[in-house]
Amino acid sequence: MSQSPLTVRALARQLLARLREHPRGSALALALTCTFAFFVGPPAWNQNSRLALTRALVEHGSVKIDDWHVTTGDKSFRDGHFYSDKAPGTSLLATVPYAGFYLARRATGGELPSVRVEPLDPAIELAGLTPTPEQREPGDVLVYNPASLVALWLCRMFAVSLPTLLAGALFYLLMLRELGEDRRAATWATLAWLLATPALGYACGFYGHQLVADLLVASFALVVLSDTHERVAAWLPILVGALLGWAVLCEYTAAIPVALIVVWASWRRGARFGAWVCAGGLPWALALAGYHAWAFGGPLKTGYDFVYLDEFAAGMAVNYGIGRPSLAVLGQLLFGSYRGLFYLSPVLLLAAWGLGLRILAGPSALVDPGSATPAPHAPLRRGDLLLGLAIIAWYLLLNSGYYMWDGGASLGPRHAVPMLAFLAVGFGPALRRVPWATAVLGAVACLQIVLITAAGPEAPSHGNPIWAYAVPKLFAASSPGTATTLGRLLGLPGPLSLLPLVALWWLLWPNRAEGDD
Secondary structure, three states, rough: OOOOEEHHHHHHHHHHOOOOOOOHHHHHHHHHHHHHHHHOOOOOHHHHHHHHHHHHHHHHOOHHHHOOHHOOOEEEEOOEEEEEOOOOOHHHHOOOOOOOHHHHHHHOOOOOEEEEEEOOHHHHOOOOOOOOHHHOOOOOEEEEEEEHHHHHHHHHHHHHHHHHHHHHHHHHHHHHHHHHHHHHHHHHHHHHHHHHHHHHHOOOOOOOOOHHHHHHHHHHHHHHOEEEEEEEOOOOHHHHHHHHHHHHHOOOHHHHHHHHHHHHHHHHHOOOHHHHHHHHHHHHHHHHHHHHHHHHHHOOOOHHHOOOOOHHHHHHHOHHHHHHHHHHHHHHHHOOOOOOHHHHOOHHHHHHHHHHHHHHHHHHHHOOOOOOOOOOOOOOOOOHHHHHHHHHHHHHHHHOOOOOOOOOOOOOOOOHHHHHHHHHHHHHHHHHOHHHHHHHHHHHHHHHHHHHHHHHHOOOOOHHHHHHHHHHHHHHHOOHHHHOOOHHHHHHHHHHHHHHHHHHHHOOOOOHHHHOO
């Protein structure tokens, strides 16, 4: 008898059943959700640009951000109007929560998001001569009302943090398969990716980088986890294609990884599967072309063709700022104390080592040399790992050749954030062979990433992001309007502001007596 095709509903039931097998899966999911909610990213250009597009779509049914362009320098200018210069996917996804927020505010007479100017000279404000945002002078500060902060937080939680939780669940199942049903190791690998790398900072900010990471790794995991069936219903590759299409809708640089995944999926599941994946992505490619035509006058025109600020326009003038990769820059991206990935998250050194070992040694890399434990019966294939390596190489080479390689005000190399899940696959061999080293470096990385996320992911474009930025911010006084964590909002000073987060994990952390998780 021929095997019935695997449907999306059947696959979803199987995956949910596997997740329910985790003794404390619900507690960990709640802890992660509360962790993402705990951080309140302050308004900044990149996030404001995306929120401005969301507001324009919901409030005016338009893509012009004229009413809010003063809040961001990340904008385009065409035919007398301002637009967000970002790819629209993250903003489009955020229209769902913002529409509910906007309708509720209108129905109850609540205040809508707005901004005012706080002059550098207090005498100006006392005299009643406070300038408008468009009239502000150098040194004047934009002050956002509480509704702005709530809207930004709500949009980020729905459009970035929630997808990260879902992607984390799929990554856990992927690692569970890779590690031969070792729930404990699969849990630690997942937590290391989400809490001990820049993924945490960008899961707590209204950017597109972590959302792209979620979409790419979710597509990868769905293809791998569905291969227990030789036949799948057409809806599964269509879903994979839709996720990949939305990744490009969020960040243009995802186009190459998406193409790699399509080729890999065709190799792994057959040309017919790959064709359905392309079909699933086609509507989003058309949506992106339609947005470009609507905002910028042509399907192949982007916001980066009309960048407003001269300093950005000059950098984007040739090949959108992408040039030949630089080894010196690559070294800074990986090891430098300014934006270095391994400096901020040293545990990723072991992930890189583990991934390389896994590719070269095969499944035997997952076995402790001093143990007689057999290798997992169905680990990832070498072709799967090579795909991950290719995606990692793409983002590193892209970032090292970009004119603004440091990402401006950012937590680490933000343009490389989408590759981190694929690098985190290397935690498997690291946890099996050097568990104590992985635990120590993971704790150091988690502490550093939490400190920077608490300060705000927009680390300045100078100095050490930990000692010159995160630590001073932790001990600095904070007013409710500038709070970046729930602890600050509760009025807790200095390091005590992190106490609610520590207490949460202390209460929800799985009891060692309950098993191997």
